[in-house]
């Protein structure tokens with residue numbers, strides 16, 4: 001029997017696994033998808049928010065601030081791209097200027113450091129491409145940009161390296177109380193644990209109701225985006241927000257850690273997994289973003305995508321023990337700023353588990369480090385040495401992003417290997433460039449099949465059933481998931 005089962009491996013489940021992996025515990029993570037970080041965690045604005053937006057006193061405010069403070073350290077330890085570029089909230093009229101005052105006060109109450117109001121001229125001096133109509137801005141130097149899926153992967157990989165078990169393609173379909181814990185039924189068998197954590201994102205209400213009484217309802221809301229090519233990546237240097245409204249934080253324009261420009265998101269009610277893009281949504285993104293930064297060249301768009309916020313009918317994060325089921329802990333309603341707050345959510349849940357009787361004895365040996373080889377960041381000398389040792393680093397597979405065969409092979413032998421083309425893309429960036437995998441996908445597919453002894457037909461684009469090839473191929477075996 002496990003001490004703890006975590007349901008869901010987005011950034012919140014991964015942060016919980018990472019936090020609990022420090023202790024002498026048996027922990028298993030059950031993830032419905034074929035890969036981790038493939039829900040809301042892969043499709044968001046990728047901002048570690050400074051923390052001036054949430055209402056003071058809420059868990060959202062406390063966890064945003066604490067999580068944001070923890071994120072920099074975690075990223076340094078686990079080699080995750082993170083840049084503290086700071087953010088600006090722009091004001092275009094008197095009502096916006098009033099809003100900046102409110103955000104400043106809120107931020108100061110929440111404990112955000114370094115907040116400052118700027119005039120229009122000061123704002124344009126920092127960020128020359130913002131509109132001439134800008135009257136002022138709120139500057140928040142502690143806001144950062146991050147690679148959200150690598151953040152999740154890094155925490156989960158470190159947890160697995162330290163003994164946590166991860167089961168993928170393992171959708172939780174039933175939960176029953178047993179004398180000394182829970183019996184969890186999944187699409188891949190049964191599991192037992194003394195305690196459960198529900199980190200199931202947009203399905204958190206359904207998972208809670210597998211055993212508990214209704215305590216909250218998830219109200220999914222879709223956000224649509226543009227991702228522009230690297231030639232637009234320098235259009236702004238900071239994260240540019242507009243004043244928040246009834247639809248949340250509004251449309252932002254931001255550089256990404258990969259050197260692109262991200263623009264979005266919208267907010268519209270949707271079904272839990274509806275990540276479609278709409279002409280109207282994308283029109284709204286363009287129109288509103290051009291108000292902030294009139295020179296954005298949308299013709300340099302390389303991808304549109306959408307993510308689904310798991311907001312609930314309770315205006316705060318729900319991080320607590322279920323009221324109807326003792327021992328069943330919830331991380332639900334984790335909408336934005338959930339990416340920023342994740343380590344703090346995990347810390348709170350660890351404390352609640354301890355209070356509930358879980359014994360936390362720190363491991364004497366714990367490997368809290370991770371390094372990923374990024375070929376393009378090496379000096380010429382280092383590249384030459386590496387290629388001399390292993391010629392696979394001399395074969396560039398993704399020409400847009402300069403990702404080598406050596407890097408792809410390495411990621412296939414990490415603690416949580418990918419089994420899909422998009423899984424490789426999330427781990428090393430192959431297919432993230434201008435051609436969006438048009439050239440490299442077939443070669444990535446071949447490498448996955450070769451390294452993992454799979455039939456190429458079984459290598460999916462993403463989820464089970466997302467076939468790329470059909471028909472017979474020679475040799476290979478079945479997906480060994």
Ligand SMILES: Cc1cc2nc3c(=O)[nH]c(=O)nc-3n(C[C@H](O)[C@H](O)[C@H](O)COP(=O)(O)OP(=O)(O)OC[C@H]3O[C@@H](n4cnc5c(N)ncnc54)[C@H](O)[C@@H]3O)c2cc1C
Nearest residue numbers: 008010011012032039040041047172201223337338339340
């Ligand atoms: C448009 C948009 C913009 C955002 N921007 C930001 C931002 O800039 N900064 C920020 O801090 N936050 C942002 N967020 C919020 C942030 O992305 C989320 O709070 C965070 O990713 C939630 O992580 P999670 O682990 O709770 O959920 P998810 O990443 O969705 O993970 C949940 C996992 O649970 C699994 N699961 C579901 N049901 C089951 C089951 N029955 N059995 C097993 N597994 C199951 C799913 O497959 C999934 O992998 C944004 C969100 C959106 C949608």
